[in-house]
Amino acid sequence: MMCVWSHRPQFLHLGLFMAAYVLACGFAQSLAIVPGTGISIWPPGGLFMATLVLASRHSWPWWVLGGCLAELFSNVLWFHNPLPVAFLLYTGNALEAAAGAWLVNRTCRRPVRLETLQEVLALVVLGAGIAPVVSATVGSATLAWFGMQSFATAWPLWWIGDATGVLIVAPLALVVFQNWRGKAQLSAARWMEAGVLGLIFLGVAVLSLSGYLPFAYIIMPPLLWAAVRFEFKGAAVTLTLLALITAVFTISGASQFAGDPESQKHKQVMLQLFLAISALSALIVAAISRQHQMAVLTLRQSERSLRELIETLPAHIWCTAPDGAPIYFSQQFRDFIGFNVEDKDGDGASRLSSVLNAIIHPDDLGTVNTLFAHSLATGESYALKHRQRRFDGQYRWVETRAAAMRNSDDAIVQWNVICLDIDGEVRAQEELRLAQERLARASQAASLAELSASIAHEVNQPLAAVVTSASACVRWIDAQKLEEARRSASRAMAEGHRASDIIGRIRALAKKAPPHKDWLDVNETIQEAIALARSEIQRNGVALETQLSEHVPVVLADRIQLQQVLLNLMMNAIEAMHGVSEGPRELLVRSGTDESQHVVISVQDSGPGVDPQSLEHLFDAFYTTKPHGLGIGLAISRSIVENHGGRLWATANVPCGAVFQFTLPRGSEGVV
Amino acid sequence: MTDAEALVFVVDDDASLRESLQDLLGSVGLRVAAFASAQEFLRSPRPEVPSCLVLDVRLPGLSGLELQQRLGAGDLALPIIFITGHGDIPMSVQAMKAGAVEFLPKPFREQDLLDAIHQALARDRHAREQRAQMAALRRRFDALTPRQRDVMAHMVAGLLNKQIAGALGTSEATVKTHRQQVMAKMQAESLADLIRIADQLGLLPPKS
DSSP: HHHHTTTOOOHHHHHHHHHHHHHHHHHHHOOOOSTTTTTOOOOOHHHHHHHHHHHHHHHHHHHHHHHHHHHHHIIIEEEEEEEHHHHHHHHHHHHHHHHHHHHHHHHSOOOOOSSSHHHHIIIOOOOOIHHHHHHHHHHHHHHHHTTSSSSSHHHHHHHHHHHHHHHHHHHHHHHHHHHOOOOOOOHHHHHOOOOOOOOHHHHHHHHHHHSSSSSSSGGHHHHHHHHHHHHHHHHHHHHHHHHHHHHHHHHHTSSSSSSOOOHHHHHHHHHHHHHHHHHHHHHHHHHHHHHHHHHHHHHHHHHHHHHHHHHSSSSSSEEEOOOEEEEEEOOOHHHEEEEEOOGGGTTSSOHHHHHHHHOOOOOOOHHHHHHHHHHHHHOOOEEEEEEEEETOOOOEEEEEEEEEOTTTTSOOEEEEEEEEEHHHHHHHHHHHHHHHHHHHHHHHHHHHHHHHHOOOOOOOHHHHHHHHHHHHHHHHHHOOOOHHHHHHHHHHHHHHHHHHHHHHHHHHHTTOOOOOOOEEOHHHHHHHHHHHHHHHHTTTTTTEEEOOOOOOOOOHHHHHHHHHHHHHHHHHHHHHTTTTOSSSEEEEEEEOOOTTTTTEEEEESSSOOOOOHHTTTSSTTTSSTTTTOOOOOOOOOHHHHHHHHOOOEEEESSSSSSEEEEEOOOTTTTOO | OOOTTOOOEESSSSHHHHHHHHHHHTTOOOEEESSSSHHHHHHHHHOSSSEEEEEEEEOSOOOOHHHHHOOOSSOOOOOOEEEEESSHHHHHHHHHHHTOEEEESSSSHHHHHHHHHHHHHHHHHHHHHHHHHHHHHHHHTTTSOOOHHHHHHHHTTOOOOHHHHHHTTTHHOOOOHHHHHHHHHHHHSSSHHHHHHHHTOSSSSOOO
């Protein structure tokens, strides 16, 4: 008991409920036009069921009590049934409301908002279809028991009447209860639409129900319009209006559903069916419309969040059509390049080439065009680091990657491109590389300077003695002192030999480190050397080609020394082509064997070549044609190759450039 | 060529170069004293004759440049000609700033060396004459009595006898006597001569 007391509803709500119940009973009475039946559409059923659906289970006794009082009061006012009959009828009604509310709440998640088709179907099938069976059965049985009507006559009318009442009033009650405090947020246009719709609806309703138009169902279009555009609120309000207008015209006798007493019973069923079908259609359309709206909203939200993701990602994103024409630039990309997709249209060229022309550095444009065309033709992914023009004209290094998006038939539907600004990293790498280069050059120069200083000192000492003694000799001869002159000359000779001995000692010192020879795969060694030179090759825009024969025998050689020779030749070639501004920069590295089965390795460039005068001095130590060269690379290379029992020589390449090639004796069979 | 008593010191660790230098300088009539190291040279006596030093930069122990610093750049400094097997610019700049006569890379032209040696000897001879002259003047000045020195100081400052007497608190006649003594002891022919001697001795106040 305490439990029920503590769950009592607010008395104001209870009072309002009872007042509405009494009014609904009055409305029902006014529509009871069939003589002797007293049964018609039963709006209190919908009100009762909607109230119980929303109220907590524990508070139900209060509502049942309130409903009882309201119905008994209405009985006194209008129905004038004997008290036991009235009470039994109410019992049936209360059971119907409780059963309907219980079933709907079991099926739907609380709170019931009638926002999904499932909820609407639950209300229609369980609330309006099954629950009225209870009240129709109890009511008809009561009437039959008290001899007021036969069970079979009363039951269908009762069932349809209650069902229609639930269909029309329950949604209205739910909408009113749920939105009691909610503020209507309709735009001016929507209010206007609602107003126009209301006028049309009223006009059609009045014309059709007053019999001016022959067909009552002509009200369907405006009704469904309201359901589609204003969903449940629209459906509930228009249905209520329809019920009221129908009631007014039926009571006044103007309606199609009014008529002589003979046909009255049939028309009563038609009236109930008309309202039930209208309500059912409006509610289902409203539910479908609501569901559609929710789906559209969800789609729009996910689309918006995806777009925001792409627009705000710290990367430049753009898309192109399958033919490469740009169709979308992200905000970040637009901000970077300073224009949008269509802005470069109209100068005759394709959109892709106008965009690329506008943003790619002229030196990179060729590569970008070639690679892009290749990707578009083959569908392969694209990746390149290049310079890209920013809106302020500054070129920055970026890394661009593109991949094809394909449909289920594997056909390309779009190219997605991402572009990252890597200017800082590239510049840092370049700085680092330059610093390493400077360091290497400096340490090389330093060790060379030290070496040359000590050699100079060692050699200049005896040379000074030679020159000084020879000068003294000349003076002694002038003075006719031949003995002194002879002594001076002998000393000069001795010192000359000493200088030669010193040079011999230095050479012996340099020869002390013997090469460390291993059995080598020549092609592998070449590949390693190429890997070492890769960054220089790329930096100078040189196209590298290798023609490595598979039938090259292994050689017995010092891997490091061999790679020194290869690197030296490749770097010379790259440096030679550095000045080539026109024509290709091609570097060709080949391996193979000659007729005497020696291994031959050649490095060929397309540079300016070697002029015949230089050719004979090319391998001399300290001979160089390069402004910053030391002139010892080729000399060292030749001595390394000769140490390995091979030869190194240079020839001219046709049509331009030079070929440096060297041989290595093949490893004799059986030696492993 | 001219100076028979002049002496050229040679410091080089290379024996054959020392020999050939002795040979060459002997052939033009110069006396040579050769040493293998800076320490050996510092231990040897140095006669009071015009002389110079032919010095190798790279030496065992004390290097040539260090020896130059040790000898100092004062009045007694010996003119130095550097020879080097491998010299760089900073090294030669340092040597020249410290007063070297010449910096010759090996192998040098003999005429360059000989020219440098003669220039050095001339410089040393001049310095020695200067030093001898100064010593003589100093001896004369030292022979003056304290009162005579006071009188001389006022004389070279341009004061008249009367003014000197006033400044020293004595009679004009006494000043006159001292004045004649000063002129005689300093072997000055005139007041102008005396002022020049005072200048050489550093007695004149610096001009403002």
